[in-house]
Amino acid sequence: MAETVTPVHEAALEHTRLRHHFATPAQQMDAATLGMWTFLITEVLFFGGMFASYAVYRNLYLDAFASTSEYMNVVLGGTNTAVLICSSLTMVLAVRAAQLSNRRHTTLFLILTMIFGTTFLVIKGFEYHSKWVEHLVPGFNFHYALPQYQQHAQILFFLYFMMTGMHALHMIVGLGLLTYLLVQTSRRVFSASYFAPMEMIGLYWHFVDIVWIFLFPLLYLIGHRR
Protein backbone atom coordinates (compact mmCIF):
# COMPACT_ATOMS: atom_id res chain seq x y z
CA MET A 1 0.00 0.00 0.00
CA ALA A 2 1.45 3.33 -1.03
CA GLU A 3 -0.47 5.48 1.45
CA THR A 4 1.06 6.03 4.87
CA VAL A 5 -1.23 6.49 7.84
CA THR A 6 0.04 8.48 10.77
CA PRO A 7 -0.49 6.53 13.98
CA VAL A 8 -2.85 8.35 16.35
CA HIS A 9 -1.99 9.07 19.95
CA GLU A 10 -2.68 6.04 22.15
CA ALA A 11 -4.68 7.65 24.92
CA ALA A 12 -7.26 9.04 22.52
CA LEU A 13 -7.85 5.56 21.19
CA GLU A 14 -8.31 3.78 24.49
CA HIS A 15 -12.05 3.42 24.01
CA THR A 16 -11.66 2.13 20.49
CA ARG A 17 -9.62 -0.86 21.67
CA LEU A 18 -7.27 -0.30 18.77
CA ARG A 19 -4.71 -3.06 18.62
CA HIS A 20 -1.14 -2.15 17.83
CA HIS A 21 -1.00 -3.91 14.47
CA PHE A 22 -3.75 -1.74 13.01
CA ALA A 23 -3.21 1.82 11.90
CA THR A 24 -6.71 3.17 12.49
CA PRO A 25 -9.92 1.90 14.14
CA ALA A 26 -11.60 1.96 10.73
CA GLN A 27 -8.99 -0.37 9.34
CA GLN A 28 -9.42 -2.66 12.34
CA MET A 29 -13.17 -2.74 11.71
CA ASP A 30 -12.63 -3.52 8.03
CA ALA A 31 -10.27 -6.34 8.92
CA ALA A 32 -12.74 -7.78 11.41
CA THR A 33 -15.54 -7.58 8.86
CA LEU A 34 -13.46 -9.31 6.21
CA GLY A 35 -12.47 -12.02 8.65
CA MET A 36 -16.06 -12.63 9.69
CA TRP A 37 -17.21 -12.82 6.08
CA THR A 38 -14.44 -15.30 5.32
CA PHE A 39 -15.84 -17.53 8.05
CA LEU A 40 -19.36 -17.02 6.73
CA ILE A 41 -18.45 -18.12 3.22
CA THR A 42 -17.00 -21.32 4.69
CA GLU A 43 -20.38 -21.78 6.34
CA VAL A 44 -22.05 -21.15 2.98
CA LEU A 45 -20.12 -24.05 1.55
CA PHE A 46 -20.83 -26.15 4.63
CA PHE A 47 -24.57 -25.79 4.23
CA GLY A 48 -24.14 -25.66 0.47
CA GLY A 49 -22.95 -29.25 0.45
CA MET A 50 -26.20 -30.35 2.04
CA PHE A 51 -28.20 -28.16 -0.32
CA ALA A 52 -26.35 -29.71 -3.25
CA SER A 53 -27.22 -33.23 -2.11
CA TYR A 54 -30.82 -32.09 -1.62
CA ALA A 55 -30.84 -30.75 -5.17
CA VAL A 56 -29.49 -33.97 -6.63
CA TYR A 57 -31.98 -36.23 -4.84
CA ARG A 58 -34.90 -33.93 -5.48
CA ASN A 59 -34.00 -34.03 -9.16
CA LEU A 60 -33.90 -37.80 -9.10
CA TYR A 61 -36.99 -38.48 -7.01
CA LEU A 62 -39.26 -35.49 -7.51
CA ASP A 63 -42.52 -37.38 -6.99
CA ALA A 64 -41.44 -38.86 -3.70
CA PHE A 65 -40.19 -35.49 -2.53
CA ALA A 66 -43.37 -33.74 -3.60
CA SER A 67 -45.46 -36.25 -1.67
CA THR A 68 -43.69 -35.34 1.56
CA SER A 69 -45.09 -31.81 1.50
CA GLU A 70 -48.21 -33.01 3.25
CA TYR A 71 -46.24 -33.93 6.32
CA MET A 72 -44.55 -30.58 6.59
CA ASN A 73 -46.42 -28.06 8.69
CA VAL A 74 -46.34 -24.96 6.52
CA VAL A 75 -47.98 -22.83 9.21
CA LEU A 76 -45.27 -23.61 11.74
CA GLY A 77 -42.55 -23.31 9.13
CA GLY A 78 -43.86 -20.01 7.86
CA THR A 79 -44.21 -18.71 11.40
CA ASN A 80 -40.65 -19.72 12.10
CA THR A 81 -39.52 -17.83 9.02
CA ALA A 82 -41.32 -14.71 10.21
CA VAL A 83 -39.86 -15.19 13.70
CA LEU A 84 -36.33 -15.30 12.33
CA ILE A 85 -36.88 -12.28 10.12
CA CYS A 86 -38.09 -10.37 13.18
CA SER A 87 -35.04 -11.54 15.09
CA SER A 88 -32.83 -10.19 12.31
CA LEU A 89 -34.61 -6.87 12.61
CA THR A 90 -34.10 -6.69 16.36
CA MET A 91 -30.45 -7.69 15.87
CA VAL A 92 -29.91 -4.81 13.46
CA LEU A 93 -31.57 -2.47 15.93
CA ALA A 94 -29.36 -3.82 18.72
CA VAL A 95 -26.19 -3.13 16.72
CA ARG A 96 -27.46 0.34 15.88
CA ALA A 97 -28.22 1.01 19.55
CA ALA A 98 -24.66 -0.02 20.43
CA GLN A 99 -23.33 2.30 17.75
CA LEU A 100 -25.28 5.12 19.36
CA SER A 101 -23.94 4.18 22.81
CA ASN A 102 -27.51 3.48 23.96
CA ARG A 103 -26.96 0.72 26.50
CA ARG A 104 -30.57 0.31 27.52
CA HIS A 105 -31.80 -0.18 23.95
CA THR A 106 -28.89 -2.49 23.16
CA THR A 107 -29.87 -4.73 26.06
CA LEU A 108 -33.55 -4.56 25.11
CA PHE A 109 -33.01 -5.52 21.49
CA LEU A 110 -30.50 -8.23 22.36
CA ILE A 111 -33.02 -9.80 24.73
CA LEU A 112 -35.75 -9.52 22.09
CA THR A 113 -33.49 -11.24 19.55
CA MET A 114 -32.86 -14.04 22.01
CA ILE A 115 -36.57 -14.40 22.69
CA PHE A 116 -37.25 -14.71 18.96
CA GLY A 117 -34.42 -17.22 18.61
CA THR A 118 -35.72 -19.32 21.48
CA THR A 119 -39.24 -19.17 20.05
CA PHE A 120 -37.87 -20.54 16.81
CA LEU A 121 -36.21 -23.44 18.63
CA VAL A 122 -39.36 -24.20 20.64
CA ILE A 123 -41.49 -24.34 17.49
CA LYS A 124 -38.84 -26.56 15.90
CA GLY A 125 -39.04 -28.81 18.93
CA PHE A 126 -42.78 -29.21 18.44
CA GLU A 127 -42.25 -30.06 14.79
CA TYR A 128 -39.59 -32.64 15.60
CA HIS A 129 -41.85 -34.20 18.19
CA SER A 130 -44.72 -34.50 15.74
CA LYS A 131 -42.39 -36.08 13.19
CA TRP A 132 -41.29 -38.58 15.79
CA VAL A 133 -44.87 -39.45 16.64
CA GLU A 134 -45.76 -39.91 12.98
CA HIS A 135 -42.87 -42.34 12.41
CA LEU A 136 -41.09 -40.02 10.05
CA VAL A 137 -37.65 -40.12 11.64
CA PRO A 138 -35.30 -42.15 9.41
CA GLY A 139 -33.64 -44.99 11.21
CA PHE A 140 -36.13 -44.98 14.08
CA ASN A 141 -39.12 -47.01 13.02
CA PHE A 142 -39.58 -44.99 9.83
CA HIS A 143 -42.83 -45.82 8.13
CA TYR A 144 -44.23 -43.82 5.24
CA ALA A 145 -47.91 -43.86 4.32
CA LEU A 146 -47.23 -44.25 0.60
CA PRO A 147 -45.28 -47.50 0.25
CA GLN A 148 -44.09 -46.79 -3.27
CA TYR A 149 -42.18 -43.77 -2.00
CA GLN A 150 -40.99 -45.31 1.25
CA GLN A 151 -37.33 -45.47 0.32
CA HIS A 152 -37.05 -42.13 -1.43
CA ALA A 153 -39.11 -40.15 1.03
CA GLN A 154 -36.76 -41.38 3.68
CA ILE A 155 -33.98 -39.55 1.89
CA LEU A 156 -35.91 -36.33 2.12
CA PHE A 157 -36.59 -36.79 5.81
CA PHE A 158 -32.97 -37.60 6.43
CA LEU A 159 -32.02 -34.37 4.67
CA TYR A 160 -34.74 -32.52 6.57
CA PHE A 161 -33.41 -33.58 9.96
CA MET A 162 -29.81 -33.13 8.92
CA MET A 163 -30.26 -29.61 7.56
CA THR A 164 -32.69 -28.25 10.12
CA GLY A 165 -30.70 -29.97 12.86
CA MET A 166 -27.49 -28.31 11.74
CA HIS A 167 -29.35 -25.04 11.47
CA ALA A 168 -30.78 -25.43 14.97
CA LEU A 169 -27.27 -26.16 16.27
CA HIS A 170 -26.11 -22.92 14.72
CA MET A 171 -29.05 -21.14 16.35
CA ILE A 172 -28.04 -22.50 19.75
CA VAL A 173 -24.48 -21.34 19.23
CA GLY A 174 -25.89 -17.97 18.18
CA LEU A 175 -27.91 -17.76 21.39
CA GLY A 176 -24.73 -18.44 23.35
CA LEU A 177 -22.96 -15.65 21.46
CA LEU A 178 -25.84 -13.29 22.16
CA THR A 179 -25.58 -14.13 25.86
CA TYR A 180 -21.92 -13.14 25.67
CA LEU A 181 -22.96 -9.85 24.07
CA LEU A 182 -25.51 -9.27 26.83
CA VAL A 183 -22.86 -9.78 29.47
CA GLN A 184 -20.47 -7.44 27.70
CA THR A 185 -23.18 -4.83 27.29
CA SER A 186 -23.92 -4.96 30.99
CA ARG A 187 -20.23 -4.27 31.59
CA ARG A 188 -20.49 -1.13 29.46
CA VAL A 189 -17.97 -2.44 26.96
CA PHE A 190 -19.74 -1.22 23.82
CA SER A 191 -20.07 2.35 22.68
CA ALA A 192 -19.90 4.45 19.56
CA SER A 193 -16.14 4.01 19.50
CA TYR A 194 -16.16 0.22 19.91
CA PHE A 195 -18.94 -2.10 18.85
CA ALA A 196 -17.13 -4.63 16.66
CA PRO A 197 -18.29 -7.82 18.47
CA MET A 198 -21.90 -6.63 18.19
CA GLU A 199 -21.59 -6.18 14.47
CA MET A 200 -19.71 -9.43 13.88
CA ILE A 201 -22.13 -11.57 15.87
CA GLY A 202 -24.89 -9.69 14.07
CA LEU A 203 -23.40 -10.92 10.80
CA TYR A 204 -23.44 -14.48 12.11
CA TRP A 205 -27.05 -14.15 13.21
CA HIS A 206 -28.17 -12.78 9.84
CA PHE A 207 -26.36 -15.60 8.12
CA VAL A 208 -28.26 -18.20 10.14
CA ASP A 209 -31.44 -16.36 9.12
CA ILE A 210 -30.42 -16.54 5.44
CA VAL A 211 -29.88 -20.30 5.70
CA TRP A 212 -33.41 -20.70 7.04
CA ILE A 213 -34.77 -18.43 4.27
CA PHE A 214 -33.52 -21.03 1.81
CA LEU A 215 -34.43 -24.05 3.93
CA PHE A 216 -38.07 -23.06 4.29
CA PRO A 217 -39.19 -23.08 0.64
CA LEU A 218 -37.03 -26.04 -0.29
CA LEU A 219 -38.12 -28.34 2.52
CA TYR A 220 -41.65 -27.21 3.26
CA LEU A 221 -43.07 -26.00 -0.02
CA ILE A 222 -41.93 -28.63 -2.47
CA GLY A 223 -44.89 -29.91 -4.41
CA HIS A 224 -47.96 -27.98 -5.36
CA ARG A 225 -50.32 -28.61 -2.56
CA ARG A 226 -53.91 -29.58 -2.87
Place this chain on the structure above:
Amino acid sequence: MLVWLTLICLTGLTTGVSYVDLGWMNIVVALFIAVSKASLVAWIFMGVRHTTSLTKLFVVAGLVWLSIMILVTFSDYSSRSWTYQAQPWSHNAAGGKSR
Protein backbone atom coordinates in the same frame (compact mmCIF):
# COMPACT_ATOMS: atom_id res chain seq x y z
CA MET B 1 -38.17 -1.30 8.98
CA LEU B 2 -39.08 -1.15 5.34
CA VAL B 3 -36.69 -4.00 4.70
CA TRP B 4 -38.36 -6.04 7.42
CA LEU B 5 -41.78 -5.41 5.92
CA THR B 6 -40.54 -6.42 2.47
CA LEU B 7 -39.07 -9.61 3.87
CA ILE B 8 -42.33 -10.52 5.62
CA CYS B 9 -44.29 -9.87 2.43
CA LEU B 10 -41.90 -12.00 0.39
CA THR B 11 -42.34 -14.82 2.89
CA GLY B 12 -46.10 -14.61 2.49
CA LEU B 13 -45.67 -14.50 -1.27
CA THR B 14 -43.46 -17.55 -1.42
CA THR B 15 -45.92 -19.50 0.72
CA GLY B 16 -48.89 -18.40 -1.35
CA VAL B 17 -47.24 -19.15 -4.66
CA SER B 18 -46.46 -22.69 -3.53
CA TYR B 19 -50.18 -23.40 -3.57
CA VAL B 20 -50.42 -22.44 -7.24
CA ASP B 21 -49.40 -25.07 -9.74
CA LEU B 22 -46.87 -23.62 -12.14
CA GLY B 23 -45.22 -26.93 -12.93
CA TRP B 24 -41.47 -26.70 -13.02
CA MET B 25 -41.68 -22.93 -12.60
CA ASN B 26 -42.63 -23.44 -8.97
CA ILE B 27 -39.07 -24.14 -7.89
CA VAL B 28 -37.73 -21.29 -10.02
CA VAL B 29 -40.11 -18.78 -8.45
CA ALA B 30 -39.46 -20.12 -4.95
CA LEU B 31 -35.70 -19.89 -5.40
CA PHE B 32 -35.98 -16.45 -6.98
CA ILE B 33 -37.92 -15.16 -3.99
CA ALA B 34 -35.49 -16.83 -1.58
CA VAL B 35 -32.52 -15.27 -3.35
CA SER B 36 -34.17 -11.84 -3.21
CA LYS B 37 -34.82 -12.20 0.51
CA ALA B 38 -31.27 -13.37 1.15
CA SER B 39 -29.87 -10.51 -0.92
CA LEU B 40 -31.95 -8.01 1.02
CA VAL B 41 -30.68 -9.39 4.31
CA ALA B 42 -27.09 -9.47 3.11
CA TRP B 43 -27.06 -6.08 1.46
CA ILE B 44 -28.87 -4.08 4.09
CA PHE B 45 -29.14 -5.97 7.38
CA MET B 46 -25.62 -7.31 7.17
CA GLY B 47 -24.27 -4.07 5.83
CA VAL B 48 -22.53 -5.41 2.76
CA ARG B 49 -23.36 -2.14 1.05
CA HIS B 50 -21.02 -0.39 3.48
CA THR B 51 -18.14 -2.83 3.26
CA THR B 52 -14.90 -2.47 1.34
CA SER B 53 -14.62 -3.75 -2.22
CA LEU B 54 -12.40 -6.54 -0.97
CA THR B 55 -15.10 -7.81 1.37
CA LYS B 56 -17.69 -7.63 -1.40
CA LEU B 57 -15.30 -9.67 -3.55
CA PHE B 58 -15.06 -12.31 -0.82
CA VAL B 59 -18.84 -12.57 -0.62
CA VAL B 60 -19.13 -12.98 -4.39
CA ALA B 61 -16.29 -15.50 -4.36
CA GLY B 62 -18.11 -17.61 -1.78
CA LEU B 63 -21.16 -17.69 -4.02
CA VAL B 64 -19.01 -18.58 -7.01
CA TRP B 65 -17.53 -21.58 -5.18
CA LEU B 66 -21.00 -22.66 -4.12
CA SER B 67 -22.21 -22.56 -7.70
CA ILE B 68 -19.14 -24.52 -8.83
CA MET B 69 -19.99 -27.24 -6.33
CA ILE B 70 -23.62 -27.42 -7.37
CA LEU B 71 -22.97 -27.25 -11.12
CA VAL B 72 -20.20 -29.84 -11.12
CA THR B 73 -22.18 -32.19 -8.87
CA PHE B 74 -25.18 -31.90 -11.15
CA SER B 75 -23.17 -32.49 -14.29
CA ASP B 76 -21.66 -35.56 -12.67
CA TYR B 77 -25.06 -37.05 -11.99
CA SER B 78 -26.59 -36.13 -15.30
CA SER B 79 -23.72 -37.63 -17.25
CA ARG B 80 -23.81 -40.95 -15.43
CA SER B 81 -25.67 -42.62 -18.24
CA TRP B 82 -23.15 -41.61 -20.89
CA THR B 83 -20.79 -44.34 -22.03
CA TYR B 84 -17.61 -44.23 -24.03
CA GLN B 85 -17.50 -44.04 -27.79
CA ALA B 86 -15.22 -46.93 -28.73
CA GLN B 87 -12.34 -45.85 -30.94
CA PRO B 88 -9.97 -48.25 -32.74
CA TRP B 89 -7.24 -47.32 -30.30
CA SER B 90 -9.39 -47.46 -27.15
CA HIS B 91 -9.58 -50.55 -24.99
CA ASN B 92 -13.14 -50.03 -23.78
CA ALA B 93 -15.49 -52.77 -24.74
CA ALA B 94 -18.61 -50.62 -24.47
CA GLY B 95 -19.50 -48.85 -27.67
CA GLY B 96 -21.69 -45.94 -28.53
CA LYS B 97 -22.91 -42.97 -26.57
CA SER B 98 -26.24 -43.84 -25.07
CA ARG B 99 -27.66 -40.39 -24.42
